[in-house]
Amino acid sequence: MKRAFRRALIVTMLVVPFAALLAPAQQRGRGGAGRGGAARGGRGASEPVRRMPDGKPDLTGMYLASSSGANYGLEQNPRDFLTPGTGGVVVDPPDRRLPYQEWARAERIERELPERGYDDPTAHCFVAGVPRSMYTPSPYQILQPPGYVVMLFERMSWRIIPLDNRPHLPDNVRLWQGDSVGHWEGDTLVVETTNFNGKAWLNERGDIVSHAQHVVEEFIPVDANTITYRATVTDPVVYTRPWTIQMPLNRRTVQDGDTRRDDQLLEVACHEDNGDLQHLKEVKDAARAAKQEKEK
């Protein structure tokens, strides 16, 4: 109880000064003056899936996930004090909870402590990993150059997905975004990703993956402006069984005369202007000092 109160207090101290900044910044970036006042989204009547000259679906465009707050928790979570509630995107197991091993569930709860905010790699502006890159609240551009699907994330990272069935990288090559190889199964783009370094978190709540993570993603075109995204994660270090999340990815277009065109990516200079990491570090250092004091 006491801990929860203190947590709330620290969170308040941390968040309130920035919350005021947050809203206008987002507004500016997302459809305010920064976008020329153009409305984003703009999905009209359903148009058929676009096609490449070879008949494969054309996924080209700028997208943003409708993620029910997945960047703040993959399971359904009630709204906490100043924490957005999350709708839950887990579709398997049937109880919609992540099948954590015991140690991992304990670690997940530990990661909710204020002092652990510093440990989320994205607080340091490191890249988000997979599948998190797909549901951070920031858009991305999908391109289909010959032989590849390429994703460019507004927070400055990319995924390159070759479609040539090449083997994965040697086991000792480890990457934040992993090593992705894709192929088409009918109209569905299937992407398999391995070789993770195990440094990424799945969201701010601290949902866990390790170096053993193996992700199979499905991009299922629904219409010209919508993709159903599914990701199945197998990670025997953290979980007792594989689990699957699902959410729609919505194409973001702007009206341009008589036609609609894809909106343009901006640039999030996260690290270049990261003034707030220091606050998270102070909270962490203070908590550590208090713990050491108590142990004496």
Next chain:
Amino acid sequence: MANKSIIRKAGFGGGAVLILAVVLCLGGAGWGAVWSAPAQSAAQTGARTLPRAADGKPDLQGIWQAESGVGLDLEGRLTKNGAAGRSVVEGGTIPYRPEALAKRQENLAARQTADPMASCFMPGVPRIMYLDYPFQIFQTAEHVAITFEWSQVFRLIYLKGKPGPSGFDFWMGHSMGRWDGDTFVVDVTAQNDRTWFDAAGNHHSDSGHMVERYTLVDADTIRYEVTVEDPKTFTRSWKISIPLHRRKDMTRLLEFQCQAEAEEASGLFERDPRTWYTPKGAPAPGGGGR
């Protein structure tokens, strides 16, 4: 919990964080006079043997890298191991205005800490193109994308479409591309004034206009030329020319995460032995939960 870090990781903490803009596309008319005749004739000579994309344009796709060390000093004064350097600037030196030259000297003296890349900040254009890291070019009907191994930075170059709202600037600028015969030409505008051209403190203002020309001279070499126009900083436009070589030994880009590497080395970002990868054969890290 979640909220504590929303602001941070979102990278939305205030207007300064999102540096944005989509800027007027400058048609590029009038730049043709800048290009030297040899560049064009060389492109024509090899025209028949060049790899071509499905639309008939030269196929620039693949993994490329500039000659090592170019990014140290465009004028070739600073070199690795003190070896004799070579300027890639046409005419040898950059035509600074006096006050801008003074600023360059200041930057040069303080470069160990003042270089934005010492802080792992995005290098801007053209510097990103001649770091000692590979990058990959992709071509589609409406875009050319360049992905960089350095910190997963990318450039999205628009071939079609209208410019967006103006009034903001970017670390990596706003790029509009077009084909001039067999040469890919990119107008880069809307860059901020915080990036350098190299590690020697060569700098520009927020009014810089860079025109890049990518000419495939053979299957494995791109002649990369940039003309820089920035009247606030230079007395006239100036030009660099750098060869980019195909990395035939690479089938995919890896990652060099500048800031993550730095924070792991300094201990600011700490290893979690329960989740991080440990190479096989290496001693298991202690203190883990498993």
